[in-house]
Amino acid sequence: MDVLQFALRKLLAGVPLLVGVTLLSFTLMVYFGPDKTYELLGKNSTAAQIAEVRHELGYDRPFFVRYAEYLRELATLDFGHSDSTGAKVSTLLARSIPVSLALELPGFVLGNLLGLALALTAAFHRGRWPDKLIMGVAVVGMSVSFLIVIFAFQIWFCTSHGLNWFPVRGWSAAGPLDYLAHIAVPTLATVFVALGYNTRFYRAVIVEEMGRDHVRTARAFGTPPLRLLWRNILKNCAIPIVTRVMFTIPSIVIGGALLIETAFGIPGVGRVTYEAIISGDQPVLKAVVGLTASLFVLTLLVTDILYRAVDPRVSLQ
Amino acid sequence: MAGVADEPLLSVRDLAIEFDTLDGPVRAVDGVSFDLRCGETVGLVGESGCGKTVTGLSLLRLVPEPPGRYAGGSIRFGGRELLALPEAELRALRGRDVAMVFQEPMTALNPVFTIGSQLTEVLRRHRGLGRREARVQALALLERVHIPEAARRLDEYPHQLSGGQRQRVMIAMALSCGPRLLVADEPTTALDVTTQAEVLAEIRRLQGELGMAMILVTHDLGVVAETCARAIVMYCGVIVETNATAALFAQPRHPYTLGLLQSVPRVRETRLAELPVIPGRVPDLRSLPPGCRFADRCPRVSERCRAEEPALTPIAGGGQVACHHPQP
Amino acid sequence: MTAGMARNGDGVAVPATRRTSLWQTALAKFARDRAGLVGLTVVALYLLVAIGVWFGWWATEWADITGAKWAPVSAQHWFGTNIIGQDIFQRGLYSTATAFEVGLVVAVLVVVLGGLLGATSGFLAGSWVDEIVLWTMGVVDAVPFYLMVAAIAFALADYPYAMHVAMISTFWTTTGRFVRGEVIKLRGLEFVEAARALGVGQAAIVLRHVLPNTLHILLVQMTLCFVDAIKAEVVLSFLGLGVKDGMSWGLMISESTLEFLAGHFNNLVAASLLMFGLVYAFNMFADALQDALDPKRVA
Numbered sequence: 005m006d007v008l009q010f011a012l013r014k015l016l017a018g019v020p021l022l023v024g025v026t027l028l029s030f031t032l033m034v035y036f037g038p039d040k041t042y043e044l045l046g047k048n049s050t051a052a053q054i055a056e057v058r059h060e061l062g063y064d065r066p067f068f069v070r071y072a073e074y075l076r077e078l079a080t081l082d083f084g085h086s087d088s089t090g091a092k093v094s095t096l097l098a099r100s101i102p103v104s105l106a107l108e109l110p111g112f113v114l115g116n117l118l119g120l121a122l123a124l125t126a127a128f129h130r131g132r133w134p135d136k137l138i139m140g141v142a143v144v145g146m147s148v149s150f151l152i153v154i155f156a157f158q159i160w161f162c163t164s165h166g167l168n169w170f171p172v173r174g175w176s177a178a179g180p181l182d183y184l185a186h187i188a189v190p191t192l193a194t195v196f197v198a199l200g201y202n203t204r205f206y207r208a209v210i211v212e213e214m215g216r217d218h219v220r221t222a223r224a225f226g227t228p229p230l231r232l233l234w235r236n237i238l239k240n241c242a243i244p245i246v247t248r249v250m251f252t253i254p255s256i257v258i259g260g261a262l263l264i265e266t267a268f269g270i271p272g273v274g275r276v277t278y279e280a281i282i283s284g285d286q287p288v289l290k291a292v293v294g295l296t297a298s299l300f301v302l303t304l305l306v307t308d309i310l311y312r313a314v315d316p317r318v319s320l321q
Numbered sequence: 322m323a324g325v326a327d328e329p330l331l332s333v334r335d336l337a338i339e340f341d342t343l344d345g346p347v348r349a350v351d352g353v354s355f356d357l358r359c360g361e362t363v364g365l366v367g368e369s370g371c372g373k374t375v376t377g378l379s380l381l382r383l384v385p386e387p388p389g390r391y392a393g394g395s396i397r398f399g400g401r402e403l404l405a406l407p408e409a410e411l412r413a414l415r416g417r418d419v420a421m422v423f424q425e426p427m428t429a430l431n432p433v434f435t436i437g438s439q440l441t442e443v444l445r446r447h448r449g450l451g452r453r454e455a456r457v458q459a460l461a462l463l464e465r466v467h468i469p470e471a472a473r474r475l476d477e478y479p480h481q482l483s484g485g486q487r488q489r490v491m492i493a494m495a496l497s498c499g500p501r502l503l504v505a506d507e508p509t510t511a512l513d514v515t516t517q518a519e520v521l522a523e524i525r526r527l528q529g530e531l532g533m534a535m536i537l538v539t540h541d542l543g544v545v546a547e548t549c550a551r552a553i554v555m556y557c558g559v560i561v562e563t564n565a566t567a568a569l570f571a572q573p574r575h576p577y578t579l580g581l582l583q584s585v586p587r588v589r590e591t592r593l594a595e596l597p598v599i600p601g602r603v604p605d606l607r608s609l610p611p612g613c614r615f616a617d618r619c620p621r622v623s624e625r626c627r628a629e630e631p632a633l634t635p636i637a638g639g640g641q642v643a644c645h646h647p648q649p
Numbered sequence: 650m651t652a653g654m655a656r657n658g659d660g661v662a663v664p665a666t667r668r669t670s671l672w673q674t675a676l677a678k679f680a681r682d683r684a685g686l687v688g689l690t691v692v693a694l695y696l697l698v699a700i701g702v703w704f705g706w707w708a709t710e711w712a713d714i715t716g717a718k719w720a721p722v723s724a725q726h727w728f729g730t731n732i733i734g735q736d737i738f739q740r741g742l743y744s745t746a747t748a749f750e751v752g753l754v755v756a757v758l759v760v761v762l763g764g765l766l767g768a769t770s771g772f773l774a775g776s777w778v779d780e781i782v783l784w785t786m787g788v789v790d791a792v793p794f795y796l797m798v799a800a801i802a803f804a805l806a807d808y809p810y811a812m813h814v815a816m817i818s819t820f821w822t823t824t825g826r827f828v829r830g831e832v833i834k835l836r837g838l839e840f841v842e843a844a845r846a847l848g849v850g851q852a853a854i855v856l857r858h859v860l861p862n863t864l865h866i867l868l869v870q871m872t873l874c875f876v877d878a879i880k881a882e883v884v885l886s887f888l889g890l891g892v893k894d895g896m897s898w899g900l901m902i903s904e905s906t907l908e909f910l911a912g913h914f915n916n917l918v919a920a921s922l923l924m925f926g927l928v929y930a931f932n933m934f935a936d937a938l939q940d941a942l943d944p945k946r947v948a
Contacts, residue, residue: 020784021784021787021788021791024784024785024787024788024791025788025791025792027788028788028789028792029792029800031804032797032800032801032803032804033800033803033804036803036804037800037803037804130387131387143929143932143933143936144929146932147876147925147928147929147932148921148925148928149880149883149884149902149921149924149925149928150884151883151884151887151899151902152883152902152917152921152924152925155902155905155906155909155917156921159909159914163910165909165912165914216428217423217425217428217429218428218429218430218431218432220383220423220429221421221423221429221430221431221491222431223383223415224381224383224415224416224420224421224423225415225416225420225442225443225446225447225494226411226412226413226414226415226416226417226443226446226447227412227442227446228412235431235434235442236431239431239433239434240431240432240433242433254791254793255793255794258793258795258796259793259794259795262795262888263884263887277796277799278888281799281888281889281890282888282889284803289796289799289800289803292796293792293796293799293800296792296793296796297791297792297793300791300792300793301787301791304791343677343678343681
């Protein structure tokens with residue numbers, strides 16, 4: 005009952021944010037977005053022709069009417085047809101999103117788990133050589149551009165200039181081996197870059213928690229190290245860790261997929277987005293931007309509600 | 322007990338603890354020695370930064386390493402050398418033979434576990450109790466430290482309790498395994514005045530009932546007077562004076578002790594404005610003077626004090642003082 | 650440290666001395682940080698390269714075809730030539746200047762924008778102004794970075810600084826949040842209360858008393874932002890949303906995609922190493938700076 009009320013209140017509080025992100029994507033993508041008038045008309049057209057086309061495209065309707073139309077599109081997931089391929093945008097997304105999930109999920113999970121493990125190792129040897137080694141390598145990971153890592157790994161693992169173990173481009177998930185062969189290099193690249201940031205972040209959080217009074221109390225009562233780690237450190241770090249995981253999902257999924265899928269020629273939502281950016285395919289872009297932003301807001305709200313389950317300190321106020 | 326009566330329960334000899342700082346190592350504790358017999362109560366007194374908290378933590382070997390380091394000396398407890406004890410044996414000792422109560426009741430308990438969970442964990446680890454049995458014991462402990470509605474409190478989280486109640490929980494936890502030594506680090510400092518008196522009375526009562534030895538680390542001489550049979554005064558990492566509490570209060574011999582005593586407000590006798598203050602500042606541990614560490618603030622300072630560091634020497638009346646010119 | 654040794658002295662905080670001592674100890678700490686000093690030196694060398702480019706001392710032929718297609722490394726072409734015979738070394742040097750241009754413009758403006766908005770909302774925490782700033786931050790953070798850039802690039806059509814605008818309008822929220830948090834802390838301190846009691850105006854309090862006390866945050870944020878901007882430029886240029894005219898490491902890398910499958914790596918390696926050197930050095934510098942400026946961090 006309490007939790008239900010809390011959830012409802014949280015969802016209500018999320019409404020302004022939802023309005024904000026949809027308004028922002030509408031203003032940028034639709035209102036100031038690509039203008040198709042001249043594409044359709046050619047160079048020498050009369051004012052009357054221009055006005056007619058603009059009317060057909062709906063450009064002459066007032067701002068809020070068009071915004072409402074955009075909201076309706078978002079709610080019904082009906083964004084019309086892609087300008088470049090003519091395919092239905094919703095079909096396009098339904099086809100490409102599962103591919104992206106299958107591609108990105110292993111790297112995302114591995115990147116976080118390995119980052120946490122390395123951070124724990126570093127934090128427990130704080131100031132000594134394992135810490136220095138791990139953190140030194142983490143800065144290297146942070147300093148290399150994701151794009152360069154992708155290209156370097158691609159050349160190394162997938163071409164005759166290197167090991168040539170895996171396919172350089174394309175996608176297939178026909179069987180488990182096929183699937184693994186196609187995600188191996190993208191996953192390696194994702195993990196390599198994610199590790200730099202994740203390890204540093206997790207180490208900072210863990211070191212801070214290790215310095216707290218209750219950890220000292222637990223040590224003063226003879227708590228063994230592993231139990232200390234679980235009960236006093238990880239449990240108490242749950243909130244920043246969950247927040248980070250949630251916060252990085254959109255940038256990993258869209259940002260990561262954008263580069264990886266483009267470089268490896270994988271037909272996921274990232275590649276669809278890349279092609280839409282290149283060709284100015286507005287129906288696809290407004291769908292992707294609006295959906296990811298709205299989903300992000302909803303994810304945050306759900307996280308907030310989930311905190312209740314993780315941490316008794318978060319009260320229901 | 323009679324057989325071991327000759328050997329003290331705790332024997333600290335020439336203890337030195339260093340901390341690494343940007344300006345090189347700093348000695349927070351520099352050659353501290355004292356003994357404690359079973360059931361004895363001792364107050365460790367001094368201003369913040371004098372090394373009393375570090376000394377207290379070292380008795381469970383809890384000084385964070387790094388930046389801290391045990392640079393020398395020995396801590397013998399119950400016939401065993403703590404500074405040479407392997408980590409596993411230390412863990413068995415912590416909370417069972419030597420227990421500690423910390424200053425900050427607000428943060429010393431784990432916020433994401435219930436009071437009951439934290440109490441039963443200690444009981445199950447050190448006394449090998451089963452889940453149900455441990456819970457019964459935990460309830461008895463909470464009742465023993467006079468927490469109202471103890472049964473309900475077991476399932477509450479630390480943030481649902483008041484500061485005084487949390488400190489009572491800490492005390493219950495510390496006493497749960499019947500330790501032979503309790504180290505209490507400023508147990509009442511963070512509490513409000515009325516709660517302070519209650520918690521202090523509770524500690525005193527339980528110490529008497531259980532007959533355990535206790536070291537009370539505090540900056541408050543009033544607390545020592547009420548609770549401890551003996552007092553050790555520390556200044557800048559060394560002991561400057563030690564004596565039975567009554568003797569120390571009646572006739573302080575070190576000028577620093579005298580200064581401390583005079584700056585304790587006695588509400589009925591002095592108005593706060595007239596309260597004497599020890600002039601000057603505590604010297605920086607990184608650049609200590611060659612002679613007596615108190616020389617710069619001392620009204621009785623002489624040439625000798627600036628050249629030669631005084632050693633702790635016995636005085637008439639049973640105490641010891643480290644001063645070239647003790648108060649008569 | 651639990652020993653309370655840091656609490657020596659009388660512990661009364663006076664803003665002026667607090668500020669100078671913070672910077673003094675920071676400088677002392679930084680001077681002892683070998684990695685940080687090496688980082689700073691390397692960054693300075695890169696800056697020198699960039700200055701030389703701006704003044705036309707070197708890398709003036711970056712756009713000219715000076716040799717054969719894919720010429721190997723030689724005394725004339727230190728890093729060889731690219732697919733149409735342009736000198737890779739000169740292009741790499743020229744791109745250094747672009748990197749500093751992008752990094753500095755974005756970092757400075759982000760800190761100004763984030764600092765002002767963060768300070769205002771922190772100072773007026775709980776008011777409607779604060780609500781609006783918080784809402785804006787939430788909205789901006791909800792849109793994935795590359796999509797935001799793409800969206801802004803479209804909205805600004807062919808404006809050459811679309812990339813800069815995009816980075817600034819997304820990066821400022823982090824600085825804003827940090828400054829807001831710090832200002833909320835500062836607001837309750839005595840010297841701010843005193844200034845208010847003396848009748849100093851709100852804007853003056855923020856500008857003269859509060860913002861200067863957040864300088865350490867702004868400095869650290871600026872270094873982090875610089876690095877982020879350089880890294881983002883590479884990706885955006887690859888996506889065709891980056892540098893419009895001139896040359897950059899990102900453009901070199903996207904150019905190299907035409908080359909490396911044919912086995913010519915000079916362009917990719919040169920741009921990658923040059924960029925990695927600067928970003929790594931800057932990260933070390935930023936780390937040392939954070940260590941030096943954070944009173945909680947003990948070496």
